[in-house]
Amino acid sequence: MSEYNHHKIEAKWQEYWEKNKSFLVAEDRNREKFYGLVEFPYPSGDGLHIGHLRSYTAMDIICRYQRMKGKNILYPIGFDAFGLPAENYAVKKNIKPQETTAKNIINFTRQLKAAGFSFDWDRSLSTTDASYYRWTQWIFVQMFKQGLAYKAKQTINWCTSCKIGLANEEVVNGVCERCGGEVIKKDKEQWLLQITKYADRLIDDLDNVDYLDRIKSQQINWIGRSEGAEVNFQVAKSDQQIKVFTTRPDTLFGATYLVLAPEHRLLEELKNNISNWDEILKYIGEAQKKSDLERTELAKDKTGVEIKGVKAINPVNNQEIPIWIADYVLISYGTGAIMAVPAHDQRDFEFAKKYNIEIKQVVAHDTDEEVFTGEGKAINSGEYDGLTTAEFKKQITKWLTKEKFGRAAINYKLRDWIFSRQRYWGEPIPLIYCDQCDWQPVPEEDLPVVLPEIDNFLPTEDGQSPLAKVEDWVHTKCPKCGGVGMRETDVMPNWAGSNWYFIRYTDNKNDQQMVDPKKAEYWLPVNWYNGGMEHTTLHLLYSRFVYKFLYDIKAIPQKCGVEPYQKRTAHGMILGEGGIKMSKSKGNVVNPDDYLTKYGADATRLYEMFMGPFDQAIAWDEKGVTGVAKFINKVWALQAKVVAGAVIDKKITTALHQTIKKVGDDIVNMRFNTAVSQMMILVNLWEKAEEINQDDWQKFILVLSPFAPHLAEELWLAIGHQNSLCQVPWPSYNPKLIIADEFELVVQINGKVRDKINVAINITQQEVEDLVKKSDKLAKFLTDQTIKKIIYIPNKLVNIVV
RNA sequence: GGGCGAGUGGCGGAACUGGUAGACGCGUUGGACUUAAAAUCCAAUGAGCUAAACACUCGUGAGGGUUCGAGUCCCUCCUCGCCCACCA
Numbered sequence: 001m002s003e004y005n006h007h008k009i010e011a012k013w014q015e016y017w018e019k020n021k022s023f024l025v026a027e028d029r030n031r032e033k034f035y036g037l038v039e040f041p042y043p044s045g046d047g048l049h050i051g052h053l054r055s056y057t058a059m060d061i062i063c064r065y066q067r068m069k070g071k072n073i074l075y076p077i078g079f080d081a082f083g084l085p086a087e088n089y090a091v092k093k094n095i096k097p098q099e100t101t102a103k104n105i106i107n108f109t110r111q112l113k114a115a116g117f118s119f120d121w122d123r124s125l126s127t128t129d130a131s132y133y134r135w136t137q138w139i140f141v142q143m144f145k146q147g148l149a150y151k152a153k154q155t156i157n158w159c160t161s162c163k164i165g166l167a168n169e170e171v172v173n174g175v176c177e178r179c180g181g182e183v184i185k186k187d188k189e190q191w192l193l194q195i196t197k198y199a200d201r202l203i204d205d206l207d208n209v210d211y212l213d214r215i216k217s218q219q220i221n222w223i224g225r226s227e228g229a230e231v232n233f234q235v236a237k238s239d240q241q242i243k244v245f246t247t248r249p250d251t252l253f254g255a256t257y258l259v260l261a262p263e264h265r266l267l268e269e270l271k272n273n274i275s276n277w278d279e280i281l282k283y284i285g286e287a288q289k290k291s292d293l294e295r296t297e298l299a300k301d302k303t304g305v306e307i308k309g310v311k312a313i314n315p316v317n318n319q320e321i322p323i324w325i326a327d328y329v330l331i332s333y334g335t336g337a338i339m340a341v342p343a344h345d346q347r348d349f350e351f352a353k354k355y356n357i358e359i360k361q362v363v364a365h366d367t368d369e370e371v372f373t374g375e376g377k378a379i380n381s382g383e384y385d386g387l388t389t390a391e392f393k394k395q396i397t398k399w400l401t402k403e404k405f406g407r408a409a410i411n412y413k414l415r416d417w418i419f420s421r422q423r424y425w426g427e428p429i430p431l432i433y434c435d436q437c438d439w440q441p442v443p444e445e446d447l448p449v450v451l452p453e454i455d456n457f458l459p460t461e462d463g464q465s466p467l468a469k470v471e472d473w474v475h476t477k478c479p480k481c482g483g484v485g486m487r488e489t490d491v492m493p494n495w496a497g498s499n500w501y502f503i504r505y506t507d508n509k510n511d512q513q514m515v516d517p518k519k520a521e522y523w524l525p526v527n528w529y530n531g532g533m534e535h536t537t538l539h540l541l542y543s544r545f546v547y548k549f550l551y552d553i554k555a556i557p558q559k560c561g562v563e564p565y566q567k568r569t570a571h572g573m574i575l576g577e578g579g580i581k582m583s584k585s586k587g588n589v590v591n592p593d594d595y596l597t598k599y600g601a602d603a604t605r606l607y608e609m610f611m612g613p614f615d616q617a618i619a620w621d622e623k624g625v626t627g628v629a630k631f632i633n634k635v636w637a638l639q640a641k642v643v644a645g646a647v648i649d650k651k652i653t654t655a656l657h658q659t660i661k662k663v664g665d666d667i668v669n670m671r672f673n674t675a676v677s678q679m680m681i682l683v684n685l686w687e688k689a690e691e692i693n694q695d696d697w698q699k700f701i702l703v704l705s706p707f708a709p710h711l712a713e714e715l716w717l718a719i720g721h722q723n724s725l726c727q728v729p730w731p732s733y734n735p736k737l738i739i740a741d742e743f744e745l746v747v748q749i750n751g752k753v754r755d756k757i758n759v760a761i762n763i764t765q766q767e768v769e770d771l772v773k774k775s776d777k778l779a780k781f782l783t784d785q786t787i788k789k790i791i792y793i794p795n796k797l798v799n800i801v802v
Numbered sequence: 803g804g805g806c807g808a809g810u811g812g813c814g815g816a817a818c819u820g821g822u823a824g825a826c827g828c829g830u831u832g833g834a835c836u837u838a839a840a841a842u843c844c845a846a847u848g849a850g851c852u853a854a855a856c857a858c859u860c861g862u863g864a865g866g867g868u869u870c871g872a873g874u875c876c877c878u879c880c881u882c883g884c885c886c887a888c889c890a
Contacts, residue, residue, distance in 0.1 A: 214806050214885090221805060224889065246890060259890095302888075328888045338890050346803080347888055413889055533884080573884095610827070612814060616807095617883080621814070627827045633842095674816070677826035684826090746822045751871040753822055791870055797821055801870045 004636035006600030010710040014113055022726050023118045025074055027522040034071040035523050036063040037502050037565070039531040039539070040078045042494075043104035044085055048111040050582075050590045050620065051532075054608040055571045058672060059530050060117045061609070064706035065667045067118070068730035074523055075118055076505040078125040079105050082133075083494030084162060087425035088179075091458055097425045098453060101128055111592060116601045116709050118726070123508050127427075127497025132504065134448035135514040136496050137430040139546065140419075141441040142553055144431065148194045149419065151439065156418060158186035163459040164421045165190055170538075185263075185288060188463065191420040191429060191490065195545045199223050199412045201562070202544060210567040212615075215536050222537040224413025229397045231339060231406040233258060233312040236320055240269060242312055245334035245411050248344065249400065250392035252316045253381040254362035255339040256352070258323045259304065262287035263331035267307075275309035280325060287327040302328045302351045314339075315405040316396075317382070326351065334411050346371055363389070417542065419493060422465045424457035426491030433486045434478035443479050449487070465489040498539050499546040502526055502564065503556070514550075517557045524560040528567045540568065569670060572616040574608075579619040590620050602708035603629045609672035609707060631680055632711055635704070638686055638697075639718060646691035654740045655682050656696050660733040663703050672707075679704060694719060699731040746797035747772060749781045765792040772798065 017023065027033075038059045041052055056077075063075040081101045090097040105126060112119065125132050143149040156165040161181025165188055170177045195202075203223055206216050228247035235242060242258055260267065262284045271277060283305045304326030311320040328347055329338050342352035342359040349371040352359050364379045365372040375389035384392055400406035420429060428449045430442040442449055452473045457466045467489040468474065478485035500514075506523040507515045531540070547564040550556045575581055576588030583589065595604040606628040612618040659682045666675035682700065686692055698719060705712035705725055716725045739761060745768065747755040755777045759768075769790060772778055785802035792798045 217806065218885065221886065224886095226889075228890085244890080248890080326888095328890095330889070333889045340890085345890070347890075350888095411889080413886095536885085610814095618814075621828075623828055624814070630842095631827090673814095674826080677816075680826055744822080748821085748871070751821095751869090756822070789870060791821090793821060797871095799821080799870055 004633055004711070006602065006632075006710070009714045010114075010116065010601050013710045013713045014116060016713075016724065017116075017118075017726075018113070018121075020724070021122070022724055023073075023075070023120050024122055025072060025120050027519060028072050029522070031070070031072040033074065033523060033527075034063070034066045035074045035502075035506075035526045035528075036066070037075075037505075037526045037529045038077070039535065040080050040498070040501060041108060042083060042085070043079045043081050043101060043108045045089055045100065045104055046584075046589075047104075047107055048592050050592050050595075050608075051571070051574045053115055053592050053604065054574060054614075055530055055532075056112070056115070056117055057605045057608055058571065058614055058670065059528070060605075061667055061672065061706040062528065062670075064118055064709065064726070065664070065730065067726060068702065068706075068728065070729065073118075074123075074505065075120065076123040076502075076508075077112060077117070077119040077121075078123075078501055078505065079108065079127065080494070080498050080501070081105065081126050081128040082426045082492075082497055084164075084179075084423065084425070087423060087457065090425070096453065097457070098128075101126075111596070114596050114601060115592070115605065118709070123505050125501065125504055125508050127501065130448045130450050131511065132508075133427040133497065135504065136427050136492065136500070137442070137447050137449060138444060138514060139500060139550065139555075140427075140492070140496075141430055141444065141447070142555070143193060143549060144439075144441050146549075146553065148197065148549065149191055150194070151189055151191050153187055154190050154192070154418065156186055156188050156190060157183045158188065158463075159183055162423075163461075163463055164423055165418055186463075190418050191488075192416040193419045193545075195417045195542070196412055196414055198545050198548055199225065199414050201548060202541065205544075205548075205563055209563050209565065211565075212569055215533070215540070215568055215570060218533075218536045219541055222414065222541065225410060226412075227408075227410050229393075229400060229406050230335065230409040231315065231400060232404075233314065233339070235270065235323075236311040236313055238270070238273065238310070240266060242266060242323070242337050243335040244337045244339045245409055246339055248341065248389075248393075249396045249406075250378060250381075250384075250387075250389050251341040251344050251362050252314070252339070252396060253378075253384075254341040254343050254360045255314055255321065256342060256358040256360055257321050257340045258312050259329045259338050259340055259351075260307075260323065260325050261329040261331040261336040262325055262327050264325070264336050266337075267325065270307075270310055273310050274307055276305070276307070279305055280307060283325060290327070302326060302347070302354065304328070304351060304355065306355070315400070315403070322357070324351075324355075332415060333413065342371075344371065344373055346373060417545075419496070420488075420490035421493050422463050422490055423459055424451075424454070424466045424491065426494065427451070427496055428467065429488040429490050429492060431488040432476060432478060433488065434481060434483055436483055437478055437480040439488075440478060440480050440485070446479075451491075465491060467491070495539060495542050499543045500550070502529075502543075503547075503550070514555060521557045521559050524556065525563060526565045528569070529565040530569045530571060532573075533570045536570075569615070571614055572612075572618055575617055575619045577620055577622070582620075595625060599625050599629050600632075600710070602711050603632055606631065606676060606707055610676040612673055614670045614672055628676070631683065632708065634683055634687065635711065635715070638683065638692060639715065641686070641689065641692045642694050642697045642719065643691045644694040646693040648693045648696065649689060650741065652682075652685055652689060652696070653737055655685050656699060657733040657737040660699060660703055660731050661738060664730065667706065676707065679707075701725070702728060702731050743795055745771075747775070747778060748797060748799040749778070750801060751799060754778055754781055761795055763795075765790070765798075768792055768798050772800065 036059045038056050063073050067073045086097045086101055090100055140149060157171045159166055159176040159181050161179050162176060166176060171183050176183055203220055203225060226247050228245060229249040231244050233242045274280060304324045307323045307325055310323055312323050314321055340348035342348040343361045344363055362378060362380050363372055363376045365376050378384050378387045378392050397408050428451055430447060430449045432440050432442060434440060452470050454470055474487050474489060476485045476487055503515050507519040510516055544564060548562055551562055603625060607625045610628055611624055659678050662678045663675045701712050701715045702725060713725060741761050742758055743761055745757045745759045746753055755775055757771060787800055787802055789801040
């Protein structure tokens with residue numbers, strides 16, 4: 001037997017699968033479908049990341065397994081190619097993003113094929129193809145028509161380096177998630193999508209899907225639903241009111257001042273009544289200049305200014321209380337104003353202490369602490385004294401509503417989604433502005449609005465999209481009145497294309513509609529979606545929202561259900577050698593090509609599965625790859641021992657059937673590392689055997705095939721099969737054969753292991769006791785002792801208490 | 803500060819609903835083959851005590867508890883990782 005040559009054999013089977021379209025799939029109503037999905041890559045110039053390979057291998061194994069279990073498998077791949085990195089790269093190298101993207105997709109495709117994934121390549125797509133983004137634009141138009149897309153002047157996060165507005169989700173620690181640039185607050189007209197309208201459903205529907213708990217809780221926390229009340233405080237000697245949101249309306253009697261965010265609109269209206277307007281103006285200016293980073297850095301020392309000449313009236317006791325302005329109150333949450341209860345809120349307490357504002361206890365508590373944020377019986381609250389927090393909340397909310405001083409209210413941390421970017425490399429927003437008719441959607445038959453190819457795609461200093469300079473593109477007709485129309489020049493964010501790509505895979509060539517409902521009905525929802533934790537509050541949440549919208553307008557058949565993904569799992573990150581994050585600057589980036597070439601796809605796949613628990617972060621270790629490469633060579637060499645009708649050793653039969661069961665179970669539970677080790681155990685046993693029975697061998701090849709498909713195909717061919725094993729059924733195991741007929745009985749005395757005896761299975765307790773009494777080893781522990789108790793665990797151990 | 807998770811040999815990690823801790827792999831050591839090396843094969847490999855083996859003792863972040871029996875369950879504490887964070 002010649003040595004295993006992965007170069008030759010892997011290339012051969014990759015060619016075979018491609019030529020025979022082994023993984024081409026179509027709807028088949030007679031077969032149960034299985035839709036396995038992985039996050040499609042962003043085709044960067046660096047090529048595929050080793051982490052992509054891990055996630056894709058895992059889902060490839062699951063899909064290959066399900067295929068062998070008889071299911072009709074959809075396992076697609078595509079490219080998420082719009083976005084800033086391509087554009088930044090294009091700017092740097094002065095090459096059109098169209099060109100770099102096309103080049104990168106070719107490179108990614110080559111790499112993905114070299115890894116031996118069972119993708120149906122006929123369903124591939126790129127978000128940058130006009131035939132695809134036509135429907136991304138179509139979805140936007142539907143949202144616009146339903147009133148979910150709206151333009152508004154917003155205080156937004158502005159990246160000073162990328163020169164674009166960012167969603168909250170894209171600001172990390174006060175800096176831009178993409179480039180690390182400084183983020184400041186800026187007023188800007190932006191298109192927004194009303195994701196907040198779906199906030200409750202995005203929380204509630206999580207009950208009906210199978211997501212990892214940490215994914216669910218992260219989404220719930222991100223949406224950040226909190227229930228409470230809105231309270232209106234009358235401004236004394238004015239017809240103005242200040243609305244605040246609070247989760248503790250029961251502490252209303254302890255509200256000793258109000259605080260407005262510096263950006264609060266009411267300030268301007270009260271201007272004439274404010275005696276220290278200059279001071280206020282100065283504070284507003286300072287707050288505006290601060291970046292998010294500075295604001296949070298200064299979190300410990302709160303600042304503020306009292307608004308002189310204006311007071312608010314606390315509706316529960318008609319007391320006049322001071323109004324302050326402070327940047328610890330955020331304009332973007334709730335109403336942008338709070339009632340401060342320093343006795344029962346940490347932040348209000350710090351502020352009140354610093355500025356000597358009255359602190360009034362209204363919740364009884366035993367602790368010595370000056371601030372008590374827990375629940376308890378009400379005090380100093382007039383007729384409400386003695387009520388529990390929960391009961392007080394109920395009654396006061398009722399009273400507020402009756403007296404028109406407020407109402408029950410729910411607030412979310414989630415904000416509407418800023419959906420425009422002042423850049424070039426994205427889907428043009430398909431809207432036209434007309435002086436007469438305001439904003440009008442581009443008629444559906446005119447979609448797509450093709451992104452014009454231009455030479456100067458640099459972002460502009462004034463924050464306008466580079467498209468604004470393409471005059472013959474901007475100037476158009478109003479679709480409603482036929483008059484002068486101007487195209488929207490902002491483009492969509494990079495999330496737009498990934499919102500719905502999994503829908504398009506089910507019908508990627510349709511030029512009549514987004515998707516054929518019949519096809520969608522067969523394939524959707526996705527059975528299993530694996531991806532990264534970093535997308536939990538971005539892509540995963542966004543795409544659930546967009547899917548729900550499409551469901552509501554019946555673009556998705558009702559039969560598909562309200563959730564796009566039945567199951568969501570997440571892989572752990574692969575770290576560089578030594579356990580630090582891979583990065584170019586540290587020079588510890590692992591290039592998949594090196595491993596695919598040196599060790600082969602099967603070895604790389606096996607290693608990535610064997611290296612550790614799939615859901616945990618783990619450091620790359622080249623030495624580990626040599627271990628699985630040895631395993632492959634061992635398996636290859638074992639062929640020489642295969643004999644048809646060879647005598648089967650009972651121990652090996654047991655191990656084989658255990659392997660069939662364990663590998664199958666482990667695949668479904670994503671416990672790939674133990675699946676690989678179980679196969680190694682079987683192979684180690686065979687190494688010691690004289691001969692291997694061919695039927696057994698055949699079963700093993702099938703079990704191995706999802707992990708190391710090239711090797712398995714070649715072995716399959718070698719024992720005389722003509723066709724690929726991709727569609728061959730997964731072998732079944734015999735539950736009776738899994739149990740060995742002998743076992744090692746562990747004898748414990750007072751819980752300590754004192755002896756191990758080989759005995760036949762299903763031995764009775766009486767027989768065990770007799771055996772124990774006869775044992776010489778145990779004699780010294782048992783003589784002169786009275787046996788108090790004997791605990792026997794069948795087929796495992798016996799514990800004698802003396 | 804809040805949420806989630808994790809601490810097991812030299813290393814990555816196994817251990818089902820409490821039942822032999824350290825599977826499998828890496829590394830290391832010794833041996834075989836070789837002129838030599840690589841590759842391959844064989845053996846050993848938690849610590850202590852032993853010349854060695856048997857035996858024994860100790861061992862899953864620390865301390866307590868429940869149990870015949872705890873890596874696993876309960877309480878207290880420590881450390882680390884990730885996500886969020888002035889969210890009213």
